[in-house]
Amino acid sequence: MEVALFIVFIFFIIVFLIYNGLIKKRNSVKQSRSSIDVYLTQRFELIPNLVECVKGYADHEKTIFENITKLRTEYYQTKDLDKASELNKQLNNLLLIGENYPELKASENFLNLQKNLTKMEDQLQAARRLYNMDVTTYNTSLQVFPKNLIASAFRFKAEKLFELEPGAEKNINVNF
């Protein structure tokens, strides 16, 4: 009887430690995700200004303006990282438009927006690396034995990695 109680006690200790470890890892993921959200929001808040700026020189690029505005709204509603990735891609395309319009490329407003976006891109990439690392560590914990048993019992769910194309800003020369 005593031996059985001791085994049960040890079992609960192990479950307790694994559960707490998983909670800590999940919280790390949440924390790094919130950093990503902050940088994405800062970056996407510049979109209306950028659209207005580009419109003044390239009004006929309507499809990209509409697409980017739609994606931005969808991202703010869902906060989905796939949407963020797509929106970021469109934002980079919008910046590349500047290459085709020398007057736009030279405008002070456009250059300022580019500079701010470059800074945010760098922070975002660093936050993304941190997030992906936390997600990888967390997801690995959900798959290895015996943590996988505890994880499925308490319904821990795997998190998605965040893929982000490198920014287009770095390919553009910014001269002040």
Added chain:
Amino acid sequence: MKNFNEIYQKLYNEYHEEMENIHQENSKKLKKKITITIILLIISLFTSMPIITIGLTIYLLILLITQNGKFKAIYKDTIISSLIHYYDSSLTFDKSRSISSIVYKQAEFERYDEFYADDYISGKIDGIIDFSMGDVHTIDVSTDSEGHITRTTVFQGLFSTGNLDKTVNGTIKMRSDKGLLGKFFSDKTKMSMDSGEFEKHFDIYATDKILAMRIFTSDIMDFLISFKTENKIKFELTIKNNNLFLRIHCGNMFEASSVKKALDFETLHKYFKYLDFMCELNKKIYYVLQEKDL
């Protein structure tokens, strides 16, 4: 000129003959002194004059310990000074100056009780980065219950400080990997990096993890891993305010060996490698930060 073989050839052509002559002359003088002292010591032993015997023994010991004192000073003034100047003409070597303990303390390495430093290299790397480095030796002094004092070396090696020109918020520390012990007893500032190889060798502690990620680019991580695996030597760094502090656990540096030749290739190559690593790392981190809008 930064290629070691070229620098070595230049040093060899300029100083080989001179240093060998000094070395031989010193050896001759030393042998003469030792022979005379031993003869006098034997005479004193036979004539039963204990005070003279003790005096001569002490003199003999001093001779043996300080045998190369003059040679060592010339070695530093010529070979080491030239090696550093040929590596980067803006760097200067001064054996009479040393790193201040106040500067060393800023790097927040471990606790110590005694601080010793000698040799000082300073200048501007690439004409921009204010840089200084030198030999540092720190000692921990402990007393047991019986009053016995034990002195243990905490660190002995090269320490450098470089100005980054940009102020970094908080502190970023890179320490040697502590393995499982580090995992269980790590503080909240410990972070994981996205390079398995880097994680094997180092632990990063940062108050601003995103900034640490921005500084430790894959290029910088590869550079650190490569130096570590090639040299199998312990080194650590701290980035604080606008400074990069770096130290290598390499023992006493820039000293002439009493057993090896003055222009021993391996010894000078080692000095060159460590100097080059410290300067290159300062440059890499400086330029990475210049690209960033903090």
